[in-house]
Amino acid sequence: MIDPVNFGIKGLSEQEVLAARKTHGKNTLDYKQQHKFIDALKDILQEPMVLLLSIASGIYFLTGNIGDGIFLASAIVLVASISFYQESKSRNALEKLKNITQPKAKVIRDGELKEIQTHDLVIGDSVMVEEGTIIPADGVIIHSNDFSVNESLLTGESMAVFKDAQSEKNKCYTGTMVASGLAIATITAIGNATALGKIGKSLESIQEEKTPLELQIASFVKKMSIVGGITFLFVWGINYYNTLNLLESLLKALTLAMSILPEEIPVAFTTFMALGSWRLMKLGIVVKQIKTVESLGSATVICIDKTGTITQNKMSLVKLYLFKSDQIVPIPEKTNLLEEELITAAMWSSEPIPFDPMEIALHETYSKIIPVDERQAYKMVHEYPLGGKPPMMTHLFENQQGERIIAAKGAPEAFFPISNLKDTEKGKIQKAITILGDQGYRLLGVGTAKFIGTDYPETQQEFLFDFLGLVAFYDPPKKNIGAVLKEFDRAGITVKLITGDTATTASAIAKEVNFIGYEKGMTGTELMQLDDKQLQEKVKDIQVFSRMFPDAKLRIINALKANNEVVAMIGDGVNDGPALKAAHFGIAMGTKGTEIAKEAASLILVDDDLSKMIDSIAMGRKIYSNLKKAIQYIISIHIPIILTVFIPLALGWAFPNIFSPTHVILLELIMGPTCSIIYENEPLEKNTMLQKPRLLTTTFFNLKELLTSIIQGLAITVGTLSIYQYGIAQNFTEDTTRTMVFLVLIAANIFLTLINRSFYYSLYTTLKYKNNLVPLIIAITVVITASLLFIPPFTHFFQFSSLSFEQLFLSMLTGFISVIWFEIVKWNTRKKTNNTTI
Template identity: 60%
Template sequence: MIKDTQSNKLKGLSDDEVVESRAKFGQNSIIQQKKNVFLHSVLEMIIEPMFLLLIAAASIYFIIGDYGNGIFMTAAIILVSTISLYQESKSRSAIHALKKLSQAKSRVIRNNKTVEIPSEEIVMGDLIQTEEGTFIPADAMIVQSNDFAVNESILTGESMAVFKNESATNNTVFMGTIVTSGLAICKVTAIGNKTQLGKIGKSLEEIAVEKTPLQVQIGSFVKKMSIVGIIIFGIVWAINYYNSGAVLDSLLKALTLAMSIIPEEIPVAFTTFMALGSWRLMKMGIIVKQTKTVETLGSATVICTDKTGTITENKMSLAQVYIFADDSVSNDFSSESSIELLTIAMWASEPIPFDAMEIALHEAYAKLKIADERPNFSLVHEYPLDGKPPMMTHVFENKIGKRIIAAKGATEALIATSNLSENEKKEVLTAMKKMALEGYRVLGVGVANFQGNDYPEKQQDFKFDFIGLVAFYDPPKANIKATFETFYNAGIQIKIVTGDNAETTATIAKQVGFRNADKTLNGDELMAMDDATLKTRVMETAIFTRMFPEAKLKIIKALKDNNQIVAMTGDGVNDGPALKSAHIGIAMGKKGTEIAKQAANLILIDDDFSKMIGAIAMGRKIYSNLKKAIQYIISIHIPIILIVFIPLALGWIYPNIFSPVHVIFLEIIMGPTCSIIYENEPMERNLMQTEPRPFTNTFFKLNEITISIIQGIVITIGLLFIYQYCVNINCSENTTRTLIFLTLIAANIFLTLTNRSFYYSIFTTLRYKNNLVLIIISATIVMTTSLLFIPLFATFFEFEKVSGIQIGLSITVGFVSVLWIEIYKGLKRRKTSDLK
């Protein structure tokens, strides 16, 4: 038995010794060959199509002796590059902060106390305390252990657990291996790169991260547009060369169109949205281990949640006892029979309790006015929590050979291993059901006699004397009812998956407003079903009871077969496979085991399930805002492409309205608009009252992409109207260019405002709190005004002074070509209102 650290004189290192050890041996982290992240980012940027086009344009300007435009393009390249690198740096910083927060924690003995620290802070000579469900954080030698076994498959490939103890030759443990049973105190012998894991170079950093469906879709779209750009570039160059015979001038004009086609803002927007979304979730108390999880959050259709610690407080208190000998239920724990029952239940608990029920038992036992026999006994054999339903057994012995074999677990498990008649079983089950209907968590307790040291392989092979039941009350969380209601309104199903019995779970569920609490299914029934039956039942059932790992996995699979996007909460070792299998695995930060945290995608730092409302809302908001940004990019790129291509292709009087300097100026405006304004947009108020978005292979619905294309075409019509107006009144090419550019800027500003929502009117969205809208739009207006009224800039951009009426006309056309969408949104709201 592992006693407290003081009685065993395991004081651990002092603070000074920790500092000295760290200075001598370094950090406990596997350090990979350092990459120059900045250089890597620069190299990636250089091979981007837009960057290559800008370099080409700048080079041609210098070759033909147009140094003004060449210098401007060079400055634009530096500016665009700086913005791009800054955004990437911001995203990288957010991801780095997330990684730091999601680092594993370990328990160590220092200064005669057990403390929890990040595993990276472990030093040589530390005493680490490991227990079932944790990862070994460093190579170490076992000092004390109890029924201790580890899975070393990460090193050996062998999946079977290996039993180890301090007296055996096999008394070492290794970083990255998993404790499968028992507990041990170990002295650290190697850290970081000096560990076995470090030597063979296994690190998560080396694993290539698979791209998400949305990343693939966006990458595919940008690639296709780049191919289109190359083809049209060739056509435009050929037309210009045929007309002028000038190779370099034709190349410049073709480059103008190619630059207008490539939507390079989209990948930047995606990276920014996901990274900053993860950072915002971190600020809310939710650690996102991989930014791609943010993409999936908004699609969640089903949440499978545990009962204890998720719906309830996980603050167990002993409520009642059932004495089998008297067939009586009591809340008086001072009677002789109650003391006997509680003493046996305590012997069946871990010596160092970490489970809420075991903590409650230890606390109740400490209040009994009896002599504590525990220091006189040692734990000589242990059967960990096991079976369907589960139970656990401890074998204690003192120096004179007196033996105590105590067990506790699910009532059905203790009944199955006890010598009870059918009538006695009915009595026990009736008592259990009565307790459960009051919302209590119920455990059976028993003792056994066994001579010799050749213990049975399974604890179920003992024959126990049934002693009674202990009932615990775990109150529901105060906010859980409102949390459930929010999920229901958002079109998300909730299913309770628990190891507890149906009566207790249903009672608690009804107390918190959980729907369909009477629709239950237990683990054995579930496992007996064929896949087709389960596929139907899993959608109808709200509460799954007496669950075990295999059953949980079957639930997740059946829900996936129904095309559901599944979120799963968990905290125990046995939850690991289900958390890994779910689309969104959610581990508890406080009471969750390291295995659960490693398997999960999200970690709720303070175990507050209500934070999942914010997480799903954030997922929906990010997806919605990203769509707005991309729709904006599509809508504004179309008029730029067409106003460059149409006059040239149709041989109009002014075939080259824009040059590369005009396009790059527009790109400088559009980039911050889509990546900064839309990323910072607040969540629309109806977002959590709608059904989850389908998790499909297409980013946009047909009507959404159609609306964006129509927006772009209508803006183009406005630009062509201004073009023809200028031609008809005999304006010069520079005047025509000025008015078209001004119209496009005006349309861009109004498009930014209207596309903040495709449902609510612009008068509603103007009240949204987003200070960046005013900053970016003001900056756009100031820069455009400078180009028009500062002679140096006007000459450089080949603009001409225009009248106030002409400026008003351009703004009006820009306004009309965009604001028609408000009529569409009004009809959409009316249709929604009529359906209610």
């Protein structure tokens, strides 16, 4: 590879960098002043539960119940602290994600090419940008090869604009994307002083769309809040009618409203998404939008590229096809004239500063094999970027003596109509293409042309080329790719290969890695001849798509989506951008991927390892499953609290106000952490990756799952109210009855937590799951409950009483029985699926 320093670019010294940074600051866009503490405090004070607690606390103070008022005020502080903790965990996870996704920039400093964070760029730096990257700061171009930029972010114009140092269009701007070529630019503006920075205020008004799951959860919470509000007014009205005591009746109504409000659900959702993203980041997967984490497990089709995904993207030039002698030869240590001519022409057809792996391999081979290096003697005078179908590119070089080199490379078929080739000669070339393609080599045709004058043709296809031969590159498959493909198959996910390579090369590599359906192929040309309906049928069976270009890739994605598939697309190049954007999940390679690909994608595989996609899909399924368990737990445990408060009140039982707001908030504080702490930390169940992906259109809860939670809640309610009536029948005091009912709820909570860790496997199996938080949270719950029962000040404050051994045992047994019946349901489910694992 040619050193940029050979172009006379030394860049800034470290002292100059420090001085520039001191004067102009960092290359960051800063607009909205964020007051994280104040914003978080505002959000917490607006939470319905905090408002209800505040009202109830105020009423206790007004009625002289100072102890209860202080307790509820303390509960507000505790709830706020938990919310702050959850919010800070989410924010820290997001900050770490932001640091990971911070793009890098190549800069020349002290005569060396270095890679740094974009925010470390300073005015005066010499930055190198190439195809697929996002320009990190405003600058003036001082060198370029075939350089064009998409400036739609600033201008709205989607067509790429060609730029070079000599023309009026010699400036590049932050945030715009390099569509082709390479350039070196001197930075003239950074941060808010850039063109993007000056219009950046508009970016603050962009609102994020909510995901389908987020909308479903918000709708559920809203409905529960409405039910709570209506019930609150109803109970307040009845109590006021009976007692004519405004504050007391308001307090009873608030008790019920607190029991109905499912404030844990949005907290659980946020916690699961943020921590899920953080866990994925530790695995080497960056999720750009944390709200999409739960959706990952629903992918039904994954479209993957060959180069860098199945293969290692370590291109090496391994063979040559010499057209003039009709020979296929390995790369020699010493070249003859024909070999030298082909390698030299292939190098001249590449960029002077190569960045594509194949061009780098050509430059390296030229450096090793060709005796006299002439690269410094020639200067590029004209170029034709990669284009046409099949694609090719052409470069024109000239030395001081006026000697000219015109060299082109591209798809071998691209040369057939623009070279003086007879049909027999085309047949020989086609035979060589088949032989090399069958061995999995990636092929480029190479040709040269002659032209006098400077009135160059408008297109490269107007030259008459002398076809010299083929250069064959080998990119070995990744060692783990076969196992990864098997894992996708086991998870019920179809994998489709979409590549720009020839059909023979694509099929050979697919066969080598045991790719399912490697024999079922289609080219881009064949694909474009089909209408949308025909393509929708074809994509069901075709697994290998070769000679693909951006429009063809996009049509494949859209056809799969039209078939109601949930599509993930993996890509790394500029031409993958549209397909990455169109797919449900665009996945970019972190190391070899272009910035354009990363910008279009919703996930980034940091180390380009496809096996991490298995991890991300498993994580997505786990998060979705565990979030569902948490919310089912919340529904189940809220029902007995609601009914235990409401039924005695509505039916006028002996102790109508068995629970006060103090008791309800105590239950909430004990039970609340279970859903978001224990369930978020649950491991992946062993049958999760053997299930078919769920459809994105699937509602969060189906009727059966919702009924399960409701029935579990009603069963616990039967237990609590049975103990309630037992206490009345035994002439127990109100405090003793309250204590026993409270204990039933606590015991049911503990056993429900354990039983609902799986809705399929038995308690015996789930107790073996590794989750260190389960024994910790249960131990804390037991200690708190024991303190309430056996430490007199606590017992007196909460209007409890000490229980006899029989009362204690009966309460715990009732709580156990009210949930353990579900083990029979799970056993019956396993029996139906002929699964003997317990």
